[in-house]
Amino acid sequence: MLSSSAVDQNTNAGVREVTLGQAIREALAEEMRRDPRVFIMGEDVAEAGTAFKVLSGLVEEFGTSRVIDTPISEAGITGLGVGGAMTGMRPIVDIMFGDFIGLAMDQIVNQAAKVHYMSGGKLKVPLVVRTTMGATRRTAAQHSQSLQAWVSHVPGLKVVLPSTPYDAKGLLKTAIRDDNPVIFFEDKMMYQLKGLVPDADYTIPFGVADIKRPGLDVTIVATSSMVQIALAAAELLEKLNISVEIVDPRTTFPLDKDTLIASAKKTSRAIVMDEGYERYGVTAELAAVIAEGAFYYLDAPVKRLGAMDVPVPFSPVLEDLTVPTAASVVEVAKTLCGRV
Amino acid sequence: MSQTESPKTLDAGKDVEQAQWLKMYEQMLTIRHFEEHVNQLYMTARMPGLAHLYSGEEAIAVGVCSALRRDDYITSTHRGHGHCLAKGAAVDRMFAELLGKEAGYCKGKGGSMHIADQDTGNLGANAIVGGGAGIATGAAMSIKMRGSDQVAVCFFGDGALGQGVLYEVMNMAALWKFPIVYVCENNLYNEYTHYTETTAGNLSERATAFGVPCETVDGQDIRAVYDAAQRLVARARRGEGPAFMLCDTYRYYGHHVGDIQRAYYRSKEEEEHWKAQRDPIKLLANWLVEQGIADDETFERIEQKVRAEVEAGEQFALNAPFPNPDEVEQDVYA
Numbered sequence: 159m160l161s162s163s164a165v166d167q168n169t170n171a172g173v174r175e176v177t178l179g180q181a182i183r184e185a186l187a188e189e190m191r192r193d194p195r196v197f198i199m200g201e202d203v204a205e206a207g208t209a210f211k212v213l214s215g216l217v218e219e220f221g222t223s224r225v226i227d228t229p230i231s232e233a234g235i236t237g238l239g240v241g242g243a244m245t246g247m248r249p250i251v252d253i254m255f256g257d258f259i260g261l262a263m264d265q266i267v268n269q270a271a272k273v274h275y276m277s278g279g280k281l282k283v284p285l286v287v288r289t290t291m292g293a294t295r296r297t298a299a300q301h302s303q304s305l306q307a308w309v310s311h312v313p314g315l316k317v318v319l320p321s322t323p324y325d326a327k328g329l330l331k332t333a334i335r336d337d338n339p340v341i342f343f344e345d346k347m348m349y350q351l352k353g354l355v356p357d358a359d360y361t362i363p364f365g366v367a368d369i370k371r372p373g374l375d376v377t378i379v380a381t382s383s384m385v386q387i388a389l390a391a392a393e394l395l396e397k398l399n400i401s402v403e404i405v406d407p408r409t410t411f412p413l414d415k416d417t418l419i420a421s422a423k424k425t426s427r428a429i430v431m432d433e434g435y436e437r438y439g440v441t442a443e444l445a446a447v448i449a450e451g452a453f454y455y456l457d458a459p460v461k462r463l464g465a466m467d468v469p470v471p472f473s474p475v476l477e478d479l480t481v482p483t484a485a486s487v488v489e490v491a492k493t494l495c496g497r498v
Numbered sequence: 499m500s501q502t503e504s505p506k507t508l509d510a511g512k513d514v515e516q517a518q519w520l521k522m523y524e525q526m527l528t529i530r531h532f533e534e535h536v537n538q539l540y541m542t543a544r545m546p547g548l549a550h551l552y553s554g555e556e557a558i559a560v561g562v563c564s565a566l567r568r569d570d571y572i573t574s575t576h577r578g579h580g581h582c583l584a585k586g587a588a589v590d591r592m593f594a595e596l597l598g599k600e601a602g603y604c605k606g607k608g609g610s611m612h613i614a615d616q617d618t619g620n621l622g623a624n625a626i627v628g629g630g631a632g633i634a635t636g637a638a639m640s641i642k643m644r645g646s647d648q649v650a651v652c653f654f655g656d657g658a659l660g661q662g663v664l665y666e667v668m669n670m671a672a673l674w675k676f677p678i679v680y681v682c683e684n685n686l687y688n689e690y691t692h693y694t695e696t697t698a699g700n701l702s703e704r705a706t707a708f709g710v711p712c713e714t715v716d717g718q719d720i721r722a723v724y725d726a727a728q729r730l731v732a733r734a735r736r737g738e739g740p741a742f743m744l745c746d747t748y749r750y751y752g753h754h755v756g757d758i759q760r761a762y763y764r765s766k767e768e769e770e771h772w773k774a775q776r777d778p779i780k781l782l783a784n785w786l787v788e789q790g791i792a793d794d795e796t797f798e799r800i801e802q803k804v805r806a807e808v809e810a811g812e813q814f815a816l817n818a819p820f821p822n823p824d825e826v827e828q829d830v831y832a
Contacts, residue, residue, distance in 0.1 A: 229666070229673075231667075231670070238632060240633055244637065245571065247640045264626060265663075273622065274831070277608060280604070280615075313830050
């Protein structure tokens with residue numbers, strides 16, 4: 159069931175190509191086999207395998223007592239997750255669309271995030287909230303937002319934004335094993351993205367950025383969906399003799415400030431990308447980190463690229479204008495490098 | 499009103515030893531004295547912040563928690579001192595928490611509205627109205643998943659009936675037969691507003707709509723509270739699912755210690771009526787005398803003991819050190 163559809167085209171022993179969705183499913187299944195306290199609850203997570211089919215097959219292996227279909231009650235199920243986590247379980251709550259975390263926000267922000275501190279360190283909340291982000295699916299303003307800035311703002315939460323199947327699997331395992339509430343954002347448009355993952359068990363520590371592409375002239379710090387956009391832009395820029403270094407923080411908290419700053423110092427130019435709204439967004443924080451840490455090394459102000467500050471429109475012609483593209487990144491990079 | 503399967507045919511005190519009634523009396527009196535000292539600490543500006551006093555409602559916390567084991571869970575509210583003490587918290591560390599001292603239950607980081615004590619199954623008081631609903635129901639879910647025979651109790655006030663999350667989790671508790679008892683303390687006021695101005699329809703039908711049996715209980719009569727709690731907790735422990743206790747009660751002080759001009763929302767006569775006619779400690783005392791379980795000498799002895807404990811606890815907390823400044827960044831993450 160697990161990797162039945164995984165394409166094992168790889169010649170390297172112990173490595174397989176899987177989609178990001180499969181990587182998520184494998185991480186969940188392996189952690190549920192490893193730890194009987196781990197369970198999944200959410201809307202249509204069992205037989206339906208979620209609206210995105212990411213969990214398909216899990217209920218057949220683990221049964222409905224561990225893959226639990228719930229009512230459409232985001233606040234309630236997140237609250238159950240908090241209470242379950244405080245009393246010996248390790249719940250994974252599935253919030254189908256990231257937009258719906260608004261319904262669960264009190265449970266996440268006022269309960270999960272604060273229980274450990276308010277109790278003087280006595281109570282723990284080993285909870286994972288898996289949810290989605292990302293536009294360009296033509297699902298309009300209430301199913302397309304990337305709201306990671308909201309939860310990145312709150313002390314007590316950890317926030318994960320994987321951009322590859324390898325990162326998704328390793329980071330999700332870390333999230334499940336972490337004793338804190340972790341909000342895990344999956345880009346809906348990347349579920350079919352393929353990449354290599356090892357057969358063996360592995361985890362990726364939080365707070366360690368990954369250099370997705372080394373380069374010399376300009377640093378692009380990009381999260382989740384924006385990593386692919388940055389990689390496409392880097393290919394185009396290489397033809398213009400602009401060498402791009404792409405740094406993926408992978409977690410907005412804990413944040414690997416050192417790697418971001420070191421890269422910006424090396425290239426002396428930085429673009430920061432995240433699919434959340436640009437205004438008061440993740441890009442603002444990352445830009446501030448670089449500006450503070452690498453100010454005297456920079457040849458130009460740090461440039462932010464986020465989603466346009468409008469509710470995501472339905473019409474494809476309009477929606478496509480709201481998110482950064484490889485072409486828009488190229489233009490910004492050329493400007494930063496004085497190549498216009 | 500009772501919709502549980504077992505009718506109230508038993509004498510409430512039948513199975514209870516005399517010593518246990520005296521213990522409950524002592525616990526109620528401890529809460530009463532504790533709250534009076536808290537009020538004095540506030541009035542004399544020796545306590546930071548504020549507090550929401552439980553005086554008048556003691557029979558509910560003590561009656562319900564007397565039906566629980568130490569390893570059963572509770573969640574409490576902003577008006578939570580009574581629940582914490584009834585579940586087994588010590589007076590000295592309670593005072594210390596209220597004063598923001600290192601020796602407090604939460605190292606001074608929680609304060610009056612956030613006392614949690616996992617050693618007594620207290621998953622925390624909660625300053626969001628209805629905030630304990632998800633946690634308590636999640637704890638009940640965890641109990642069931644772990645195959646334990648614990649029970650969870652969720653305390654909340656009439657104000658929480660306005661919160662949607664309560665209905666979301668009650669629906670799931672009923673659907674999946676979680677071992678939980680929802681205890682609504684209807685003290686008549688959502689802060690400064692009579693509940694009838696905010697709450698439509700029949701209160702108990704909020705539970706029965708989900709198939710959750712509801713018992714309406716005189717919250718000033720600890721024997722009635724204890725009787726109902728014993729039956730509903732035992733029912734939950736047997737795996738027969740959630741229940742709802744609707745307890746009619748009254749809050750002697752204002753919404754919080756600073757709420758002293760209350761005439762615009764309730765009359766002095768109403769307050770005096772409850773204190774004179776419906777006081778839970780007096781009602782139990784009268785019954786103890788009638789039954790020949792206690793006399794003036796007994797009450798005097800208990801009073802002295804409680805006074806000494808509360809005064810010593812308060813002194814301990816006043817003399818205790820504040821947290822070290824480097825504590826401020828500790829415990830954000832586990």
